[in-house]
Amino acid sequence: MDMDMGSMSGMGGMDMSSTSMFTPANKRIAQIYWYLVAAAVGILVLTRMIDLLRLRLAQRQPGVIPFRPENLFAQTYDTMIAVCREISYPQIWTFTGKYSRFFTPPPLGRCLLLLIYWTVILTMLWSNTILGPSSANYAYRWEIVGFRAAWVSVTQLPLIYILSGKVNIISILTGISYERLNWLHRWVARTIFLTLIVHWSFFFREWDIAHFVKLEMDMMPMVKYGFGAWAVIGWVVLSGFGFFRSACYELWFLQHLIAAIVLLWLVYVHVPIYARYNVWSSVGVVVLDRLVRTLRTVVINCRLSPSRKGGNQIRRRRIGYDAEVKCLSSEFIHVTVRDVNFSWQPGQHIYLTIPRAGPFEAHPFTIANVSRLSSPQDKSDRLELYIRVHQGFTRRLYRLCQGSERTPTFLSFISGPWGVPTSIGRFESLILVATGNGASFTVPIFQQASMTTTHLRQISFIWIIPDSRHLAWFRDQLLSAAGSALLRNINVSVHVFVTRPGRDSNPQSLEGNPLLEHKYEINCPEAEAASEGPQGSKQAILSREPSTEKDFSHNGQEASSLWTSSASNDSPTIILGTGRPDLDTLIRPVVEEAFGETGIFACGGAQFTDSMRNYVASLSDERAVHKGTAAQGLYLFCETYGW
Template sequence: MDMSGMSGMDMSTAGMFTPTNKKVAHLYWYIVAGVVGVLVFRRLVDRARISRNKRKNQNQPGLVPGRPQNAFEQFYDTTITICRELAYPQLWTGTGKSSKYFTPPPLGRCLLLLTYWAVILTMLWSNVILSPSASNYAYKWEIVGFRAAWVSVTQLPLIYILSGKANIITLLTGISYERLNWLHRWVGRTIFLTVIVHWSYFFTEWSIADFVKLEFETMPMVKYGFGAWATLGWMVITGFGFFRTLSYELWFLQHLAAALVLLWLVHKHVPSYAAYNVWFAVGVVVFDRVVRTVLVLVINFHVLPSKTASTSPARRIGHEAEVVNLSNEFIRVKIRNVKFSWRPGQHVYLSIPRAGILEAHPFTIASVPKSISGQPGSNDVELYLRVHNGFTKRLHRRCQNQMTPRTFLSFVSGPWGNPPSIERFESLIFVATGNGASFTLPIFRQTVLANSNIRHISFVWIFRRAEQLEWFREQLQSAAATARKRNVKVNIQIFITGDAPSRPRSPADSDSLLKQASDTDSTQEEKSGHGLPKPSTEADLLKSPADKQEAGTVRQNSVSSSSISSDRPPIYVGYGRPQLDGLVRPVVEDAWGETGILACGGSQFTGQMRNYVARLSDERGVHKGTGAQGIYLFCETYGW
């Protein structure tokens, strides 16, 4: 990314192009600022509407949230709906061992990328293709090389902004860092290509003039430039999902080291008047690390440890983490008596030195803080971990054959993430597969405990093993009872995909929605239910695994209403994969205001949720004169 006259023939050529190229660089950041400004505007409008509805609800109880009240809101909601219908669809999802790494982003992200590339291509090639009659035609190679250099180095700070947890875009827009990570990777790939344009044009000129060797000998910045390009190429190649999953810990360490080396190489390569891009990126990295370090110190170092009723002694450094193996596939970690609060749906980074020194991994918090639950006792963070290679596998080994939870010293960082606010919705649908319930259940509990205008809630959980019901048995029981007391209509539907008794297969077997989301062994033949299950009593749901074995597992037969507890709504339990339309459409059609759909699962599951919601919104003509109200979809995946 040299901008100082690397041709060797005319060292003043850089000055000829610098003013114009600086204007192009400034235009790039004006565009970025404009996009961020639009997102900030949307955030402010949404918050203002929520605040206004809160005030109106005090004088006008029963006000329907999320319903447009005037012409401006109608226009705004219609615009948002059109954008959602364009953004939600998933064009294709790979399901094979290799093809899954080539799954494209959702349509909305693809359109954003195409727009970004259009901007980059316009910046790169505008007014740089010279005709033979041009007065500066002799510099036809250099003018493109210098422009590509500026376009490349100007993008550099953005990839570092998008890589940080505490970054300015997240702080302004409220879009959590992990939902920006995909853009971080694609901007990096884009820079890699524009750098190729930069050095290839200069190299072509040197080759024509036959002084390639002279350039490398007399211009040290050339070597640093190629080193920076090679480092960036290494980061791009190893940044693909295949390499990240081989050994995430090793990948992260080398990626962090490469990112720092890249900044040093670029600083050595570019001239002083372009070095502000490097220092901008350095400032971004320093700010992110300082904020995260301060949070870690505040959370994990206790100058005056509190005395609690906990059986574990108070610590001045770190926290007590009680770890127990739930099965060969899952671990439960309970971090005792933390001194911070969190929003349901957020996650923390967990580090347990005895399972991995200097390793920290993100896990969704499956519990709600005392400030929401109001329950006595310590403020505990509960996590459910799926056993994979590396950290979780080592932790699982350390707790094998333990009848009681084993205690470890742990450190946490967070909480991170920005789940959607429930105050904007009139109806809510939660759909989770496997341990994705760690994300949906806390928000469900928050919803029934909060004093909101939510009228209808549907909670759906699809998982493989019947014993997983025991994870959240008490929480489901409490949430069902609380919802009944608050006159909130609640449907809790449980689907078990791996333990169904033998019975004839049904047409539901052809529904591919949950083929990957059910997390079943591909060698095991699964049984399917008949769409939505017939009701079962809550007593069936809350039986222990031993009781289920004795009773022949949860039954699908209909139970008379007299057998269902009168103070709690029934919880439906069924086997097999449910039909998506039967889970979502009834709630959406019954909604008076906006419906929020919060889904958590694998990539194929969330992809099909995206496609279905986009089709349903278009079919119903949401906010397009039919009277159908908004549908908002928030997808959380197992990884990013």
């Protein structure tokens, strides 16, 4: 980013004439860059406003189904959106090795966006900078590229810090949650690292030709700061790969934060005064983000007066919350934060700090229940988390409660809630698919949808778990949500698949199992048989032959039995089965019967969500959604756990 390096008697020193000659064009390039960023954000804002307008118009007209095209404009718009989704969803390669999985490329849509971004950067970098011998500025052929690369690099700097913040202007305007922009934050940083190589290598080549590399270093201390900035961003890029983040997240986060601050200082010292506005913009973004987050955290964790319930005062902490930690197994713990005084939306998450497990550590966890302020059925003011035990914070938390006869309670602090969940009011049909504790994401959405949505006609909830005991986590919530949906004439089906049933595969062993109420109906279906569920809808046969997580269908043996909770036709039912399901037989009927847009929400590991991406893209293309057929829109939202 040595933008003040000119030629001193043709030897690469400071020469204001060359600087003033290059600067106007480079400033225009910087302006064009931000115009393009603003245009991209503007397109996203426009689509968001159109969607909100269509949803409000549909809500004012009870007989109108949201996002079902009724005119030429809506049909054209929805066709364009369907094509964009089919292009953006597919995951071309998914690596599953212990180390190779960290090199899985982004989905196709993100790859195309990166290709467009790099095309813009390369155009900015090389336009009018490649000079021939006949050019009047041929003597500056190395410098002009070095200067241009410096401007292209430093101009991108504020975008890195914007994309890294939880409170950022892009999320506020577009409604895209900050964590879904983090991948772009990393790739912009990698792009800057490469353009910086172009910057210093062209200047270094000029110095080498003139044989005064050492003289340049001695005369211009700012050059050393420039190399320092490049080294820091190189380290940030290298350490930003998933392998390092997952190895020790706490240490990674600390060094990443320090490196981000040091980088701003090095760039500030290195660049000339007229380019420092990029540094100050970045500082402003960081300060705003940290200020809002700090104020929000203080307000949530500090309370001035005790609450009252039934005329009696309830003792509670004035600072922080009581968090009960319970060991569910060697792999999972359940955290219940009592007496919370804020609300949240399904799909949001918090950052939890428990000083006994890590005084300066805050880790993100998805909230597994609905807020009492948004759920008339839930009168308790608690917040629940289901956490998989890994290394570091979660392992220490597990050890604190391991072997305790009574559920221990710890002082805790909360930051959040964070995230911008997708509105489910737009969907006519809803499909929720989760693996393991991914149900922490889908169950609250199920609860909210069953109580509040007005146009929803059918819901399919699918949960894939390794152990039937996990069903106890959300049994009551699932039955309650299904009952609420049935009362509102919503066609609902709840499927739970146990992939490692063990002795649970024997129906007789379930007779005393408290996971479902009362008795069990035991059916022994043959191939092609089916069980009638609530509302008369057919339930797919469950396969017990295991398959890889990325496969949605197989030709294995049919399950030997099917179990449901004993209920009448208008009572909520949970259908249990063993093995991995053929998801196509569960998802396709809902999609084909939809009168409007279908929302598909999937939560699980990267391999599972990548498979969902490919499946939904293929299904949309196969049914020719909004391409002259009656097939309605498919919207996919993937929440991925892990790196």
